[in-house]
Structures are given as structure tokens and as C-alpha cells.
Amino acid sequence: MAVKLVFPRDNPPLSIISAAKIAGVPITIDPCLPSGPVPTLHFGSGDFIHGVNTVLRYIARTTSVSSFYGEDAIQAARVDEWLEYAPLILSGSEFEAACSFLDGYLASQTFLVGHGLTVADTVVWSNLRGAGQRWESLRRSRKYQNLVRWFNSMAVDYALEEVTSASAYVGKRAIGKSPAPCLKEKMPGLENTSGHEIDLPGAKVGEVCVRFAPEPSGYLHIGHAKAALLNQYFADRYKGRLLVRFDDTNPSKESSEFVENVLKDIETLGVKYDVVTYTSDYFPKLMEMAECLIKQGKAYVDDTPKDNMNTERRDGVESKCRNNTVEENLLLWSEMVNGTKRGTQCCVRGKFDMQDPNKSLRDPVYYRCNPDPHHRVGSKYKVYPTYDFACPFVDALQGVTHALRSSEYHDRNAQYYRILQDMGLRRVEIFEFSRLNMVYTVLSKHTLRWFVQNKKVEDWTDARFPTVQGILRRGLKIEALIQFILEQGASKNLNLMEWDKLWTINKKIIDPVCGRHTAVLKDKSVPLTLTNGPEVPFIRILPRHKKFEGAGYKAITFANRIWLEYADASAISVGEEVTLMDWGNAIIKEIKTDDGTITQLVGELHPDGSVKMTKLKLTWLSDTEDLVSLSLVDFDYLIINKKLELGEKFLENLNPFTRREALALGDPNMRNIKRGEVIQLERKGYYRCDVPFVGSSKPIMLFAIPDGRLKSTSIVSGA
Template identity: 80%
Template sequence: MEAKLSFSQDSPPISIISAAKVAGVSLSIDPSLAAGSAPVLCFSSGESLRGINPILEYIAQSSPSLHGRDAIESGHVVEWLEYAPTFLLGSEFEVACSFVDGYLMSRTFLVGHGLTIADITVWSNLAGIGQRWESLRKSKKYQNLVRWFNGIDSDYKDTLNEVIAAYVGKRGIGKSPAPNLKEKVNDSKDPSAPEVDLPGAKFGEVCVRFAPEPSGYLHIGHAKAALLNKYFAERYQGRLIVRFDDTNPSKESNEFVENLLKDIETLGIKYDAVTYTSDYFPKLMEMAEKLIKQGKAYVDDTPKEQMRSERMDGVESKCRNNTVEENLSLWKEMINGSERGMQCCVRGKLDMQDPNKSLRDPVYYRCNTDPHHRIGSKYKVYPTYDFACPFVDALEGVTHALRSSEYHDRNAQYYRILQDMGMRRVEIYEFSRLNMVYTLLSKRKLLWFVQNKKVEDWTDPRFPTVQGIVRRGLKVEALIQFILQQGASKNLNLMEWDKLWTINKKIIDPVCARHTAVLKDQRVIFRLTNGPEKSFVRILPRHKKFDGAGKKATTFTNRIWLDYADASAISKGEEVTLMDWGNAIIKEIKMENGVITELIGELHLEGSVKTTKLKVTWLPDIDDLVPLSLVEFDYLISKKKLEEDENFLDNLNPCTRKETLALGDANMRNLLRGEVIQLERKGYYRCDAPFVRSSKPVVLFAIPDGRQQAKLQNGSMAAERRPISPERCNKRKV
């Protein structure tokens, strides 16, 4: 099928062009798209594909060998396509090189035993980096990575070098198309140089604001908005204001303010000022009174439900034609918080017949006698977000207000209110809200879990708050990378957590220390008849490929503990490998009532680890083992996506926390709170409560590794998800 590849001249997708050359797919080239545009592959049928990875997968399907030999290999290819852009993030470049170098220690290709689209993509991204990679290539720092790179370079020299010669040196080579956030659209310091993305943006004059309401902790959805504001402020060398939209004293508190600032700092966001909408309450009240006097607003005492019904039906309120004097009199009653005033609100006089219901006389001010967390009981009236936001944006010099696309219908209201106020225009820039599967992002709903003690607090590892997911073991770098990959796109996406945890794994795996544990209630003693009569200690690395992880002391004895699952998989006479020690042969398996009670065997250290089927972890039978509590979490709701008319209370997951007692090696006494480790053959964990005394276990939170979707694809799960079963659940927790 004839196809045309269109892309931006300053961002040629050499991975696509290289893959097409290798696969023998004929493409006509059209470098005419606007700067920052994602590449598009157009077919003669009129259909098209947009984005680097979809086009690469199409090319791979055109040459099946490039997509892996089976479904599992194809899944791994997709994983590598998602990982490839990591090389293009300056701060992550050498981390990525280190990870892939270790991965290639015993491999010729990234997936399987032959070249795939994964190799071509990663190779192209490295080649496209230019001098930085060439310098490393000449050194001996990443020998396995260089061996792999040179092998592909040699095998496809003519094909690939033709592409490199034609396109390397062009700006933005190999960039992922998902976010323009990965690209510096304009490196020029010339203020008149053209900019894209933000309408009417001028270099050095852009001012954006991140305006959270202090009614909860920062969650992953807020993080996207915060990071987008940070990005545009930096890109245009402008200003970023953090403004607390504190207009509802019933929901807000200083606790939330303090933790929002903490979370903003955690995300690495540098801001120019912190302000509060409450700083502008006097001016907002003046503006409301001005609009009343001008006949652009009125005071309404219609009951709330009736008002809502009238707005839906386009029926004007009986108060809409009150005189200015009547409105001002009722406004004064509202300010004083009198019984009469409490029945009223101020509404903008816009257009009750407009098809856009947000323009049907929205509420500007309402009464509230609850004390405000900053200014106490000074005020009895508070502005709505819809009224305060455009006013403060214009007053603070904001040039571009970033809002998620869920507010799209209210954009016309925003501009109309600014117009009625007689204030300058602020450009709205929309981006898609970040939605995650099995996840609630409504602060009202999250507050229900806190108030009903279904979770510990806002930092609970089951929560999508920044503090919650960091406590569960997510690295902030992974969160930032994940969000920036989404970019400023307006497309609505329901994102999988597995993608985020996969990024996280690739960050933690190359550097986190390795330790050993066995399940306390599911272990079997293994007696080595020729084992050391007197125990001895060896100093071993905590990570065989990363010296920075430090050392650990391992005790060798003639009695060791194995996990029962491993013991039950061993046959009499079988030779197994004891990790970090050597081989052993099973001579006898003792059982009582069908349960294994003891294994007896002898060391066979001259045996080859390559010939054994089982490589098992073990712990010495000594008093210094550390008690552990291994905690696993599940989603708070049981449905992937709740529809608007669904009650989340009807979809609560009955069991979301499982605790398993275990024993860990003696070195785990030194774990620090927040430290991430890997328990060999069990997974990754974050230390939530370090060692205090032997009667109090070290608490380790299991960190997802992003493999759940892969398990689903490989058919190892019978259902859509595998929740924690009730019998494995801690009954004291949801």
C-alpha cells in the first residue's frame, strides 16, 4: 500500500525512516508539517496513522520478524518502544544507558534472538543524539551497549547510515511525538521569534498560574496541571504563580495549604510567587458591587433547587429585574450575614437563553458563615471560582490560563465575565484531564475515604495523591516522565497505572539494593549434611551491577530456610542452585500429613549453575533475621471507569490491603524509611517503617512493576484483574 510520511522539517523521525528502510516499506517523504507536530503516515485509501509508535508498529507488522516471534515477544517490543524516548531526556540519558547496558550483558538483541523494531528504534535514538553518544561510544563505560550498537551498525551499515547522514544534526531527532513538552520549540533569545502552542505568547512575557483549591492534597491529576504550567513558564522564560483558590471556607484548611506546597516542591516546581484568592477579597467585593450598580449583576433569593431547575430550562428569575437599589440593599444583607441575606446570592446578568448553560446567569457570590482558614470570620460572603478566577487572573498579570478540557463549556463564561468587568483578556489554553483506571480523582470522594477511616489519611498508598503514590514507592522522576509523555494534548485518555509503574521500574531496578526474605509461616528448613560446621560471613554487593548500592554481610550455615513454594517444587535427587552460594543436591524430603517439614541435602559447589532448573533464595537459620511485614495494595474501586451516573459507593473494592509476615536478612536492620529495595524473586518494596526492635516488624510496601497488563495478555489471569481475595485480606482495612 502506497504511503506518505509527513513530519516537521525540524523533527525528522529517523526511527520510522530507518525501520521502513530495513523492512523494505516504501515511503514518500513530506517534511512540511508545522514545528512540533507529530509525524503522520497517510495511505492512498485515505486512512492515516499519527505518532511515532503507531507508525513503527505498522511497519513491524509489515515485516513480521521485526515484531517478535510470538505474542510475548511482541509485548516486549511494545515495552521497548515506550522506553526508547527515555534516551532523549537529558537527565535520564545515562540512567537509560546503564540500564540497557546491564540488560544486554547476555543478549545480542533487545527482544528474542533476532532484530526487531525495538532494536531499530533504540539504535536510532542513540544515533540521533549525536556527540554525547559518540563520546560514550568511544569510551569503555557501556561496553555491552556499544557492542550491540556496533553490531547493528555493521549489519545494516548502508541502510542505516544513509538515514543518519541525511537527518542527524536536525533539531529534535528521535523525539517522542506525544508531548511537545520534550522539545524546546524556540532556542532563540529573540523576543520576536515565532512561538507555538500558547496563543499569542511572547518570549519573556508569559505568565501562567497553578491554582489549586486547598481542600485536599495534590493528586496525580493536579500534578499534570502543575507540571504543564512549569513547562510553559520555563519554555517562554516567563513567570509561574502558585495561587490558592481559597473561596470555600467549609472545605479548606491550613493543613491542605502546607501539604500542597510540600507536594509542589516534591515535583521540583519553582515558582515566582505564592498568592491567595483571599488576598483579593476586598477588590472582588468592590467589583461585585460595581457590576450590581451597572445592572450587570443582581441579587437573587430563589431557592437553590428552583434556581437550578430554572437555569436548565432557561427561565428568568423573578429577581432578575430588581432595581439597583433593591439589589444593593440585599447585597448589604448578604455582607452582614443576616437571616435575609443568607437566603440570597449574587448572579451575573448574562443570557438565560444561551444554549451554553454556563452563561445562564451564573452565581458570583454566596453566603457562608464558616470561619476562613486565613482570615477567620471577617467575611460572611465569598466569591465563586467562576467569578474570582478571571478577575484575579487579569489582576495578577496572567497571560495564559491553563485549564483542563472538562471546563471547555465554561470558557465562554470566563471571557464574558472578563468583558463585563472591563478587564484585559486572558488566553485560555486547554489540555486533557489525566484520568487513571480504577481511580477516583474527586477530592470530595477521596475525602469520604479519609473521613470514614477506609484509609489511613491523604498519604495512604492506595490514594492517587502525590504523597500516596510516592509512599507506595513511585519515584518522582517516573511521575514527571509519565506526565510529560502525555504532553499538552487535548485528547481524553484513560491511562493505565501499569505504564507509570513500568517507567518507575526502569528507574529503580538499576540502582536499588537486593535483599532476601522468606515467608514466616510458609518456610522449610534445609539441612546441609556437609555444610559449614561453624557459620561464616561473606561481604557481598547489595547490587551486582551498581556499586553505589553498597555491601551486605551474608551468613553461611549448615541449616538454611527456603520458601515452602520452592521446597515443594524440588524433587528428591534434584540439584538446585542456592543463590550467592552454589549448588546443592536434595537427598531426602521429610513430610508429615502431606506437608514438607524438612529437606536434607549436601552442597555440590563444583556443580554448574547453568545445568540447574531451580535457582532459589535462602536465609541462614540464625537469630538475627529481621521480622518483616510485606504489604500489598489493590485499587479502592472495582470498576475500571465509573460513568457519570454511577455511585462510587456501589463499586468499592471489598479488600484493598493484604499483609504477609516474613523474615529478612540481618542487613535489613539498616534500611531507612523511604528506601527502595528488591527482595530477590519477590519484587520491589519501599520501606515505610524501618527496624526499631525485634518484636516490631519492618514494614515494606510492595511496589507494582507494571507487569499486570502483560500477565493479562499472556493469559495468566483468568479475570480482567486479579484482586486481593477476601481470605488474603486484612479485615481491619478496606
């Protein structure tokens, strides 16, 4: 069966090409895509699979090379771990730390998994090779001799250097070719738009201009992040321009604070734009256009009360003002511009067709009066354009070629085009994608503003909020957010997404590198006295992460009196042997109680005991004065329904239990944890430091990070 690998011409997937070569899987390579899309394997049958790891697993399963996917299920699982972790740990700021870890790992290993070459070796090798100068500098320094030995062995024994060098040359040679005939691979879920399956209708490389146009009435949330990243994706793909334009047409809801934080969030997302503009820059031109349409009889001024107007639009009833003369309309328009009492009773409407089955075409509103000062232009204007009027006008004037909009606006697309037509402006193509909807989550800024104003949350950065700053404060890594959003692609299919998938991606990023610490709940702890324990406490230096040297080290105190969790103490029987993690075994000799409550355990260390023979492996803390106070904070969703149905009020679905705090004691090393740092508390889970150590009188505040294993983000529900 003919198999062809299609990939970005400036980014050859070295791991796939090298794995296919070694595995003897015949693949024709076609580097015809522009930058951005994922590599895809096309079969003669018409089927295809895409994604680096998906293709690698296919190659590993279909080759005749013995043990290329491991020799058993456990080894196959370890290969999968390397496929997931290698691109993460060998990119970004932790590159050298990852090399250090690999060097130690390969000290006694010839191959990464088992006793033979697997696809894991080709993936790690290719990621090192792809790191370019960063790897070459370390390679020449001879700092990591075990890793260099393994790398050189792969290069020579399996001719990987020859394969990847040729691949890189093919990729470079193809740069500059027109991508139009080869744009068959898209972001996952992107729907075909023509026989050539290009992404954007009528798009030409170097001529595309897209815009991300948030309203500065709140902070960016996860839905906005999808829109921003998709705009960036298409701008990069077509080597075009990306504009950031603030749709600041409603001074009652907007502020400079929101502008500043939206820009901050855009930077956090890594979105690179060409220029920042504002719809308010075009207010004079928009007013001229509104007056021009009135003079042409394509718009009129209406003083119908808002509720009556909504009823008339629903029922297809023409307004009594629809047949005003141009002079009457201009007079009322002047009243609006001056913000008189009469003017505030009016609005400007487009004159379309009140019988149109598409209700968005039933004379939409173009302009309204608003006396509130604007965050940029102050009180200069008394009238402001609606989004529906301003958006197509400014899109056309700014040279936007493709306006990306979520499919919730589908019924208003015809209105967008009709307004452009009436204005006599060029056509701007609309490209739809599905809105990102998350379970148990509201994304309406109006609703989010209610939570802030009514003190149901701290502010827009609250860890329970779906804002970019909120979910990052909860402990999500920006890399996980970007990966999650781009995996959704530009599909028009409406999906209700689970948070668990996002948190699972996040766990794969934080687990390999975050430091480990120990904590016991303050009001649920029991002392264990070790009768043969050290009379004078001593300290050992241990790694914060046993598999990642880059996490650093911690000093652990060993004493004859230690703290255990009450739940652990309750599970122990007299005479039972348990394992104290990072220390050894102990035998429990006595359990003291008071009215059924365990108050103390007495035991003795058993240095010769086997860790493999014990059922309980316990975390513990020495009872010393330098333990730090912790506040462990857990969160739950703000609403109790997975999805709010149409017309269902969020106020009737508020979750009364969304935050819980528990006081705990932590090991003294946690004094050095910085704000924003992610750690793992042994046997408790992952946490992000929200308030670091500032003194013994105030606890370190740690926010629990979901790990994707539970269908709820928290154990708070029902508390």
C-alpha cells in the first residue's frame, strides 16, 4: 500500500522520518505544507492519520523490527511515556535540566526502554538533534558523557545523522514553493472549503490579514484564547498579518483596566500581532457613514421604545418611523449626536426587510445614545455604534481579508455582508469556527461580571474563573492551554468539552519537573514516637524529584518524634510493620486512644525490614519548630449543572460550595517556594503557590491543581 508523509516544508518531522527508515516502513515524503500544520500520513486507500505520536505508534506497530514498540505491555507503556514527555522536556527553559536527567538515566542503560532499540530512542534522539545549537553546545562541552555516548551511538549505528540531515535538506529546498496545491492538511477538525481543501476561502500567501477583536469589557477567557490562537495560526500559515483591535463601542462596560489585561493575556498566550488598534479610532468615519446611509435612505432614526422594538422585530412589524423623510431623520440624528433628551430616546436602524425569515436582517440597530464617558475619548461623543455596524466597516477599512467568528454568529453573517454592501465597501470573507464550551462553566462576560460585582469571587483572576489569568492562577501551564485549544482546531462542530482533558495535558507537563514536598493536615495529625529513633535530630539532603535533577534538593530532618496523617494512623494495627517514605520501616508497638480517638502511636525503627513487604507507605514530618504553616485551598465549579440550557438562569444553578481551605504543616523547605511555583505534595496531589512564605504568622497558600483523573475538578462538592 502506498504511503505518503506530508509535513511542513520548514519543519521536517525528524522523529517520524528516522523511525520509518530504521523500521523499514516505505514512506514517500512530501514537504509541501507551509509552517504550522501537523504531519500527516496518507494511505493509498484514502485514509490518513495525523500527529507526530500517532504516526510514530503506527510505524512502531507495523514494523518487522523486533521490540520496536517494546517487548511487552509494560515496555510499550514506557515507550508511550517517552513519546509524550520527550517533546516537552526537551523544549523550553528546562532543556539542560532534561539533558542532565537523561545523562543520569543512561548511565546504566544502552537503550531508553528494555534491551533493544525502540521508537522512544528515535524520538529522544530527534528532539535533541532538532534543538540545534543548544544541544551542540552541550555536546561539545562533554558535560553529559553518558548522553553524548548514547547520542553518537544512535547516529552511527543506525545512520540517524545521515537520515535527518537529508530530511532537513529536503525541507529547506522546498521553502518558497506555493503551498496552495498542497494545503490538504489542516488543523485537526478544519473543514474542507474547496477542491484544493485550502483553509481560508480565497486566501493567498502573503496577502491574508486577520484580526482578533476583543471587547474591553472583561478579561480574556478560555473561549477568547481559542479565537486569538486560531487567528495567529492562520496569520502564520499564510505569512500574513494579525491585527489586535479593541471593539470599544460600549463605554458603560469598558475600561483601561480591561485593555491592559487583555494585552497582558495576549502576550501570555504568545500571540504575535502586527499592531494594536481601536474601533474608537474610527468614530468620526463611522459617524460619517451613518449619516451617509441616512441620506441615501438606507437607514433611519427610530424612537420606538426598546421593548416594543424587540417585539416588532420578532413579529415582523415595521416601525412607524420607517418612512420618515431624510430631513426628519437627519434632524433626529442631530439630536442624538448632541445627546439631548429627545436624542436619547432614539436609535439609528438599517432599512432592510422586516419580513425576512432571518431576524438579524429585520432593520438592525446601528447607533445608540450613551452619556457615559469613554475610557479613551472621554465625553467627546454622545452616540456610539453597535458592534454589528462598526465591525464590518472597520474590517473593510483596515484591510482585513478574513474575519474569524464563532458559529454562534452564523445567523448574523448575512447581516454583516448586507451592511458592507450598503456601505459600498469591499467584501470581507467570514470564516466560522465553533465556540469553545466547557462543562460547568459560564463564559458570558455579563455573567462573569456579576460574579465579580457580587463578591462571589475575588476578582477576574479568581482561580474558579475561566479567564486566562484565573486558570493559570489555578495551576494550568500556558503550554497545556495552547495544546488543548489547538487540538480542537477550527471545526464548526459544537462540542461541550470536559475540563479533565485539559488538566490531563497539564499533568503531563508538570509531573516530570515539579518538586515533591510533604505536608500533614494540622487538625488531623497524630504523633508517632520512635523509641529507638535518633536522640539528636539529623538532616539528609534528598532530591526534590527523584527522576529530575533540575528540580533541586531539599533538606529532610529525621527525629524520634514524627507526625502522621490521622487517616494513616487509623489504618494501622498494633504489631504492624509500615514504611516511612525516604527513611525505612517501623513496627507499631502501641496505639493510644482517648474516647476512641487516636492520640499517639509508639513504635520502633526496623532498619532490616523490607519495603516490598509492607502494605502502608506513609508520608511523615519530624516534629520540629521550623515546620511551616500551610493553607491548602481546593475549588469546585461555580455552577452545578453541566450545561445551562437555553433560557435557564445561572442564578438558579449557583454552587454554594466552591472553595474550601484546610490548614496543614509542611516541611521547612517550602519556605523557599516562589509565587506561581508548582509542587507536588506527596500522596495529596499537585499545588500552585499563590502566597509564598512571608513569616511564621501567615501560612503559605497553596491552590490544588486538578490532575484530570476525577470527573469533578475538586473534592469540595457537597462539602
